[in-house]
Amino acid sequence: MNGIDDLRRTLQHHADEALAGPDDHVGRRRAVHERARATRRRRRGVAAGVVASLVAAAGVAVVVAPDGRGNAGPADLVGVDVPETLTALGFTYHYAGGLEGERRGDEGRVDATLEGSSRDRLISWGTSGDDDRVVVKVDGRTLTHDDPDFTNWTLVPAGTSGPVSATVAEGRPALAVYELGDETPDGVSLDGSTFRQDVAGAELLAAEFVDGGPAEVTLDATATTNAVRVHLVCSGGPDRDDDDSEELVLQRDPLGQGEVPFEPLDCSGSLPVDATTAPTPLVLAASSRTTTPGDAVSITYRVTTWSGEVVDDPGFRLGVAMYALADREPANGASPELEADGHRWVLAETVDGGSSTKVEYRAPSDGGARFVTTIATGEEVVYVDGRDRQAEVLHRIGLADHWRYAGSRSEQQGLLGPGEEASLQVVEGGSAALMIAVYERDD
Known part of the structure; x- marks a missing residue:
């Protein structure tokens, strides 16, 4: 195959053959109709590197040609308008591909394989029937939803692959895949990594990224709630499995509670897209403490080698953020x-x-x-x-x-x-x- 268009045509041809048997004239006309619809939806400006996110199981679904990230979405799936983008937690996701299911016995069903991706994705769904209830299976989870078409989704983290399906009692289901875009949400960012302004009711008080300079950050802020929490991300450090590299450590004065020296730090990866909710690179959990609204809060974090030298490498990056946590319900401690x-x-x-x-x-x-x-x-x-x-x-x-x-x-x-x-x-x-x-x- 020579490129994405050949892949699409091959997948569509197999789906058409599955829909129409050798003596099924009605099925053949239906297959031709489906192929014509898919052709009308095919975009000319698709980037050569974009590959279909969903691969149909043979004989089960009709492949709908995906668009390149940032291009307009298809007119519809199973007769339902499909949004070009979805916004989840401040991040924008762009339509990347979709599948339409068929009736099988007393249910409508679509089965496919989700290919791996280096970016987070959303899977959304719709149905041609009046009943919005859909059972979605993805990443080992079974989810039952009852929402209007393509207004709900489930998050699929980067690197996830495997089977995905949707089942409905009435009509035919459809699945649409959306890939994380390059847009950054409100907050403080560096090269696509963001400390978001609002995270589950927690408000960003202060944040700073160090890009290649001395790896030391001091943040000063005024508490607005009864608790604050600090998040940290880093990249460009040595591989912790490399015996010839000196391990990095974090020396810090976490929220004025006294310096905590020599805390091992893993900065071997890249900066995460969502810096606030990414797993901490620290051996210990992120720092937090109770406060009173109006308190002055100051923190200092520095990354050093075991010998005490502050890291000053052009490729090293450090990000630190301080959040005011939303007050919990006092009676039961449930997060609001x-x-x-x-x-x-x-x-x-x-x-x-x-x-x-x-x-x-x-x-x-x-x-x-x-x-x-x-x-x-x-x-x-x-x-x-x-x-x-x-x-x-x-x-x-x-x-x-x-x-x-x-x-x-x-x-x-x-x-x-x-x-x-x-x-x-x-x-x-x-x-x-x-x-x-x-x-x-x-x-």
Whole structure:
């Protein structure tokens, strides 16, 4: 094959053959019609490096030609208008390709393989029928959603590949893939890496990137809530598996609490696109502390070698940001806002178990999905006659079970589709206060 157009034509030809058997004249006319539709949607300006994000399973779906990132999307999938872009948590994603499903027995279904990508992606869906309920399977997860066509999505992190499917009871389903664009959200950025201005209700107070200069950052800010947190990213450091390279360490005065020297630091990777929610390169967690609104807060972070020399390498980059955290509900400690699966969620209700040993919640049978946090608050570990008296709790979200010890606090999070249930139960050991926090989409 010579380029993307040949790949598209080959995939379309196989799909057409699957739709029309050797003696199926009606099927052949239908296949010709589908091929004509796909041809009308084919764009002339597609970049040569763009490859279809979805590959149809033979005989299952009709391939719809993808567009290059930044170009206009197709007119429709299964007769439904498809947006050219989606915005998730401030980041812009561009349409990259789509598939239309077919009726099989008493259901409409589309099956495909998601190819790997170096960028984050969103998968969105729609249906030709009046019933918006769709069951999507991707990355080992089964998600049930009931939202208008192509208004909801699930986040697929970079590097993810594998089977993906959508099933509907009425009509035909369609899947659309969106790839992360180059646009940067509000905040402080360096070459595509951003400390976002707002993250789940946490407000950016101050941030700075050092690009090749001495790796030292001092941030001064005024607290606006009852807690602040610091995030750090870095790149251009030595490979930690290289025995000939001197390991980097972080020396810091985290929020005025006294300098913490010689904390191992891994800066061997590249700067993440979302600098705020990326895993910390520190061995220890990001620094945080309680504050009073109006407090002056100052932090200093410097990266050195073990011998104490501040890193001053043209290829080294350091980013540090300070956030004012949104105040939690004082009664139960539930966060008022969350970010998960490419969405912003706000606290809608809490279900308090009181003194009972089990608490349950059932999502509404109609409407969008709910995101839940199950929280068990118990006592610290107590040993009596050599036995651990800490409460053992079972977090159940949908079909997923998670066994945890309550300790001072135990949490589990997950997505509930319409009509699905979550529960939290003390199974063994001591007592624990139980609560389920329920969140609704707010984007």
